[in-house]
Amino acid sequence: MTFASIIGHDRQKNILRRALENRRIAHAYLFEGPDGIGKRLVALALARALLCQSGQGCGDCGPCRKVDHNNHPDIHLLDADGATIKIDQVRALQKELSLRPLEGRYKICLIDGAEQFNPAAANALLKTLEEPQPNTLIILLSSQPEALLSTIRSRCQRLPFQRLPKPRLTEILADRLELSETEAAVLAALSDGSFKKALGQNKELYLERRRELLRSLLALSPGSTIPLFKLADELVADKDQLVEILEIFQAFFRDLLLLKHGRPETELVNLDMKETLYRQLKKETASTLLQKLQALDAGRYHLQRNVNRQLAMEIMLMRMNAA
Ligand SMILES: [Zn+2]
Incomplete structure (x- = not known):
C-alpha cells in the first residue's frame, strides 16, 4: 500500500509526504474521521514508507513486503479486546515500545478504534505519549475523537479525514467495479462514502x-x-x-x-x-x-x-x- 495507490485524501497524504521528506514525523498522530474511508490504509502507507529500505515505500523490498503481509515485527496493531481497550493491552504495548526496533529504524504502533480505551488504559497511554521514546510512532485511528481524553488529543498531531464526495466515489466505483453509472451511484449512496462497505x-x-x-x-x-x-x-x-x-x-x-x-x-x-x-x-x-x-x-x-x-x-x- 503506497500513498499513490490510495484514492482520495490528497491533503492528508501531502502533509505526511512532506513530513517524511523533511524527517519531521510526529511521535503520535490522531487520524480522525468516519469508519471505512481509508484512515488505516494511509497509516499503513506511512508505516511502510518509514520502514522501507529505500525510504520510499517501494513495495519490493523485504520490509515493505512484510508490512503488506501484516507480519513486520516492528509494527504493532492494537484493537479493542471486546468492547474496550484495556490497561493490560497498553502495558504490553509500552513494553514493546521500550525495546529497540527488531529490523527497521522505527517501532510503530497502530491503535484502531482509539475511542474505546477504558479510563485506566487511557491514562496509561497518556503517560507513553508524554514521554515519547526516540524512533517510535503511535498512530491513533478514531471515528469519535471527541470521546478520547482531551489530554491524549492534545499530545497527538491531529489529521482529520473526510468522506469522499458522492460524485467522486460514484466515478471511482464505476471504473473499478465496471458498473453502470446508475449502479455505481446506488452503491455510493448506500455505502455513505465508505470504500470498505462499497468494495467489501x-x-x-x-x-x-x-x-x-x-x-x-x-x-x-x-x-x-x-x-x-x-x-x-x-x-x-x-x-x-x-x-x-x-x-x-x-x-x-x-x-x-x-x-x-x-x-x-x-x-x-x-x-x-x-x-x-x-x-x-x-x-x-x-x-x-x-x-x-x-x-x-x-x-x-x-x-x-x-x-x-x-x-x-x-x-x-x-x-x-x-x-
Ligand atoms: Zn521498500
Whole structure:
C-alpha cells in the first residue's frame, strides 16, 4: 500500500509526504474521521514508507513486503479486546515500545478504534505519549475523537479525514467495479462514502440482494402472517448485515417520501428501481411512509439495545405492515 495507490485524501497524504521528506514525523498522530474511508490504509502507507529500505515505500523490498503481509515485527496493531481497550493491552504495548526496533529504524504502533480505551488504559497511554521514546510512532485511528481524553488529543498531531464526495466515489466505483453509472451511484449512496462497505461484502447486498429483500418486504399485505414471520427469520439470520439491511429499507421509504414531496429524481438512492418506487408511491401517503420510517427507526433502536432480535424484527415488520 503506497500513498499513490490510495484514492482520495490528497491533503492528508501531502502533509505526511512532506513530513517524511523533511524527517519531521510526529511521535503520535490522531487520524480522525468516519469508519471505512481509508484512515488505516494511509497509516499503513506511512508505516511502510518509514520502514522501507529505500525510504520510499517501494513495495519490493523485504520490509515493505512484510508490512503488506501484516507480519513486520516492528509494527504493532492494537484493537479493542471486546468492547474496550484495556490497561493490560497498553502495558504490553509500552513494553514493546521500550525495546529497540527488531529490523527497521522505527517501532510503530497502530491503535484502531482509539475511542474505546477504558479510563485506566487511557491514562496509561497518556503517560507513553508524554514521554515519547526516540524512533517510535503511535498512530491513533478514531471515528469519535471527541470521546478520547482531551489530554491524549492534545499530545497527538491531529489529521482529520473526510468522506469522499458522492460524485467522486460514484466515478471511482464505476471504473473499478465496471458498473453502470446508475449502479455505481446506488452503491455510493448506500455505502455513505465508505470504500470498505462499497468494495467489501456489502457490494453484493447493496446491488443484488437489496432488490430481493425489498420485493419480499413490499409483497407483505395486512393478512400475510406467514410471509411476515419468514422475512423476520431471514433478517435475523443475517445478523452481520442486519443494520445495513434496515438502512436499505430506510433508504427506500425515504426515496418514496422525497417523491411524495415532489423532489427531483436525482436525489433518490434507488435510481435503478424507479418503476417499483412509482408503483409503491400510489399505495402510500406521507403519513403511512412516516409510520414505516418510524417503525424502522424503532427496530434499529431495539437492535442496539440488544433486545431479542427476533421479537424486535417481528414487531417492526408488523408495524410497517399495519401502516
Ligand atoms: Zn521498500
